[in-house]
Amino acid sequence: MKITVVGAGHVGATTAQRIAEKELANQVVLVDILEGIPQGKALDQWESAPVEGFDTRVIGTNGYEEAAGSDVTVITAGIARKPGMSRDDLLATNAKIVKTVTESVAKHSPNTILVLVSNPLDVMCYVALKTSGFDSKRVVGMAGILDTARYRSFLAMELNVSVRDIQAIVMGGHGDSMVPLPRYTTVAGVPLEQWMDQATIDRIVDRTRNGGAEIVKHLKTGSAYYAPSAAATEMVEAIVRDHRRVLPCAAWLTGEYGLSDVYVGVPVILGRNGVEKVVEISLSGDEKAALKESADHVKGTMEKLSL
Numbered sequence: 001m002k003i004t005v006v007g008a009g010h011v012g013a014t015t016a017q018r019i020a021e022k023e024l025a026n027q028v029v030l031v032d033i034l035e036g037i038p039q040g041k042a043l044d045q046w047e048s049a050p051v052e053g054f055d056t057r058v059i060g061t062n063g064y065e066e067a068a069g070s071d072v073t074v075i076t077a078g079i080a081r082k083p084g085m086s087r088d089d090l091l092a093t094n095a096k097i098v099k100t101v102t103e104s105v106a107k108h109s110p111n112t113i114l115v116l117v118s119n120p121l122d123v124m125c126y127v128a129l130k131t132s133g134f135d136s137k138r139v140v141g142m143a144g145i146l147d148t149a150r151y152r153s154f155l156a157m158e159l160n161v162s163v164r165d166i167q168a169i170v171m172g173g174h175g176d177s178m179v180p181l182p183r184y185t186t187v188a189g190v191p192l193e194q195w196m197d198q199a200t201i202d203r204i205v206d207r208t209r210n211g212g213a214e215i216v217k218h219l220k221t222g223s224a225y226y227a228p229s230a231a232a233t234e235m236v237e238a239i240v241r242d243h244r245r246v247l248p249c250a251a252w253l254t255g256e257y258g259l260s261d262v263y264v265g266v267p268v269i270l271g272r273n274g275v276e277k278v279v280e281i282s283l284s285g286d287e288k289a290a291l292k293e294s295a296d297h298v299k300g301t302m303e304k305l306s307l
């Protein structure tokens with residue numbers, strides 16, 4: 001098993017490290033345009049192997065030859081948000097970067113599964129889909145797991161219980177229009193409304209929507225990477241181990257939920273072939289309308305693209 005991570009910045013390097021520590025592949029290839037950065041970070045990570053006890057070899061490079069024949073490729077290349085910026089503000093710059101990266105990846109690893117992380121996420125998935133010409137099963141985006149993780153972590157703090165006992169799902173685009181679903185949130189199988197009042201739920205949903213911006217505001221020089229890399233690694237693990245996990249991911253829709261020709265966060269079964277299936281859960285009128293609005297926002301951003 002060989003996994004490539006493109007972009008050796010905060011998200012990419014941390015993802016490579018997590019993948020190596022979990023021994024999800026024999027080899028992890030870290031690629032970046034910056035000379036020396038992927039080489040130095042990869043060597044540093046590999047030198048942690050004797051202490052951490054993993055055998056996954058991490059190598060860094062500026063080209064794609066070493067990455068050839070990768071089973072999974074995580075794309076994190078691009079610029080990150082600064083305070084006051086929305087993810088959509090990254091569109092023009094990151095679309096060019098993701099296009100260039102995808103061309104090289106598709107050429108050297110024609111059978112790879114692409115896991116997109118660069119923002120604005122849903123539109124970057126579309127750029128990778130169009131550029132690679134891959135089947136949409138093999139082009140999937142990381143957003144829902146991160147948004148859900150934020151939501152679960154806030155709920156756990158509020159209730160002072162283990163995050164492990166909180167099951168939840170967040171759908172929609174990776175932006176302000178994301179659609180957390182309190183109706184499908186349970187704590188140890190017990191519906192959320194039995195644990196807290198509506199005002200508290202609304203406050204936590206709002207904090208989840210702005211979860212990324214909250215981190216950017218603290219960091220000032222960039223955006224989140226510990227939780228994003230954990231989420232990307234969970235997707236890689238589900239794929240390489242063929243776990244068939246049911247996870248919220250950005251998937252290309254062809255009629256599911258009444259939506260077509262758009263990437264949006266939905267529950268999928270994630271396995272060795274990528275998106276094995278888009279899972280259609282029943283939504284209320286309001287939830288459906290919120291999902292449609294979120295998808296319309298993604299489509300609006302897609303229309304601003306010039307590929």
Ligand code: APR
Binds near residue numbers: 117
């Ligand atoms: N090819 C390869 N790497 C590239 C390219 C390219 N064409 N263009 C930029 N990069 C690299 C940069 O050199 C940098 O090392 O992408 C890396 C991005 O790293 P950071 O600036 O640290 O950004 P990071 O926090 O990792 O976020 C990356 O993920 O979560 C999203 O919104 C975030 O779009 C952003 C992306």
